[in-house]
Amino acid sequence: MPKHYRPAGKKKEGNAARYMTRSQALKSLQVNLNLFRRLCIVKGIFPREPKKKVKGNHHTYYHVKDISFLQHEPLLEKFREIKTYLKKVQKAKAKKNEELARLLLTRQPTYKLDRLIRERYPTFIDALRDLDDCLTMVHLFAVLPASDRENLEVKRVHNCRRLSHEWQAYISRTHALRKVFVSVKGIYYQAELEGQKITWLTPHAIQQVFTNDVDFGVLLTFLEFYETLLAFINFKLYHSLNVKYPPILDSRLEALAADLYALSRYIDASSRGMTVEPKVDASSSSQSNDRAESELRLAQLQHQLPSSEPGALMHLVADKEVEEDEETRTCKSLFKDLKFFLSREVPRESLLFVLPAFGGIVSWEGEGAPFNEDDDSITHHIIDKPSAGHMYLSREYVQPQWIYDCVNARIILPTEKYLVGRVPPPHLSPFVDNEAEGYVPDYAETIKRLQAAARNDVLPLPGVGKEDLEDPQNLLYAGVMSRTEEAEAAKTKKKMAELEKQYHEELKKEVTGIEVDEEATPMVEEGEGEESVPDASQIEQDTADMPTLMMSRKKKKLYEAMKMGQKKKSESVERIKQRKKNLKADQ
């Protein structure tokens, strides 16, 4: 029997056998670098860091199993086919046969990523877990300008925009939005779906720029994959609402860039069992225009219906499978009975998303809006100018930050501080857990008090109230409290030990027949008392050390590391407090 032949230089085990460099991978897959990159991104294969880099530090390493996984991918064949097809196009162009080139380009073979999505995310929950990056990318590309240099087509940008609007419409319809944070980078949102917390970032309404240090080819490949993923997710979500996907919207509203509003209307109409007639011709003749207007009026009336009778709508949409838990109900009723009007300079898209997600009714300046500026029932007018022009008396003029802060606090904050022309109080981040940091900013305390007051109104239990109005400063002394507790425990223990000793001694004396010297015992006690002071501290330390003694060395080290982290945090808190004091002193 011939021996099993292994070629010279090929290792059998160890890191050398398990990892290969990128160039080795390319050779084994017989593919060029661009294609390899795209395939890796789309399949979700990433380079790894082996403990020992066999071929040197300046290579990227891939796991051998990953590469062999890639080899059996039918997409590889598809990519190669497309490459050879493009060669035909190139040939036609070189022979100055433009017509043939154009004809060939229309018949280009395409590929679909559906199978890959199913492979990478076998269940819906898995797909939801990866939605963060997907949503951020899609929202970002929805506002980027189309560019030939970066191969970004207008169609793609429009598709991204449509997907992002569909997602926002779903979230606001099911009241799944939980937190909003406006930062310099953009607006962070957090929603909760099926127990998963999904966080994404939306850019501000400013022109985005293409920087030099970003490889847009890579980003576009990611975008391709994420677009398909988001489309499927939207489909599933809309189906759970019994709404047809892809939604066909009123073309007039789309043209007016009121996509979100059109979508919300579509969802309302569909969930109520009505079908919105599809408009095939985007170029509308006069007939279709009239039809559109009458439909618009009809739909507007329907939209007005739920606004006046929220309860009726709940009953109508009885086949809603979404179970409303406590949070959703609070979110839904936050802005109930409030009507908002947005001025021109406020971030319209963001507010149009946030306000209906919390139960409010919105309108804005411009065509196609549900109601006009001079509507009497408007309760709040959102404005960001230094001074409002003509002010109605029946409504309050507030800055947009009021809405975001209300949403984060889940109560209606007093509007005084946010009125027009004033600098509003600081916008706090809802993603920061103030208790955990140990430091609570002033405004957060105010909000807490208001929240407690609101809860008191709802639950008139005096006992509960007192507990709510706890001093948040107490939490800082949590460490100290436990120490005092320990000291107390040590003292009681010591007392118990003393009493035990006394009892034993008395027993002994009884046994030996010596009379109990009552005078001696207090002295003994005192003497013991003197010794007891160090004893108490000793016992205290013992009780503190007890858990550490039982731990293994590894756990002890971990515990000490945790303690160091806590110490650092408390130091930074102290620093912040010191700064605050200094600021106040300067002022």
Add this chain to the structure above:
Amino acid sequence: MGKGSKSSRKGKKAWRANISTEDIEDFFEKSTKDALSGGNLSAAPSEELFHVDKSHDIPVKRKIEKNREKVLRCDSVLKKNPFVQVVSSSKPKSKISKKKTNVVERKTPKQAQKNVDDGSVMMDLWGDDNNSGMFSIQKLTSTIPAVEVDPAGCSYNPTAESHEDMLAEAVAQEMQKVYKTELGPEPVPLTIDGDANIEDEAGLLSVCNRIINGKSAYFLGVDNGSEGEEEADAENEVSEAGNKLPRTTKRVTRVVLNKRSRQKALRKLETKEKLKEKISKEIDRFEAPPVQVLLTEEMTGSLRKLKACCTLARDRFKSLEKRGILVPSKNIRR
């Protein structure tokens, strides 16, 4: 028969096998044929065999015309042939007209459909969710979240304390860069003042090393050993000639030449290693993106006047690098 003409003829047995007499028989056959048919062809004069055609009935065509008129058979078949008569159809006329209208109408709905499903067929991908617990996904990037929320100091209207915190961080980042450039080793200049008095090998070598580090093209571009040696010779000659009294250039010995080539190889190795180092430094370093925080002057508290970040693509790219999906590299992509 099996044996060739040069096989040994030793012994009776060799003679017993047939010695082929084919050539003799062929000759006889030929001569009898020729005699029967009227003479040997090679002996006949050329006038009897060939006839030169000197008639001019068909005009001589030009080569180009000939080529142009050639039509491929497949093309000619497709052309209308006047000799083929049209067969009357067996179907009644009404049916024919219907077919035509169908063709016209089909175009418009197809176009409309194209806009709606532009690729994947929409279906519920996770419809049969219940029996797909068998797949186990490899989660490589679960530790670092994909979208990291900025700390509270990056809010558009932050509290004073958190804002100072973030400013301190941003300043620290910038200062680190400054310190690195200040305290790091001095970058080597591209050119240095040449000392013409360098005569010994050691001095020349040190100068060469310094120049190589500054990436002078003079020594690096050299492939051929001999070329370099010649140049080195020329340098030597010039320098020597320049300083001292003009005398006949010293013949460089073979020993010296070998030494020089060895040192050149060494220098090449050194530069290669340094290049590798540089690349590894580029690859293994992940540069954190700058903190997006407002400057004190920019803090107006107004959302309308907010100087927002317009390079969000970079944030996404850095996040990908941070999670290890992309390998960071310092090269500018364009």
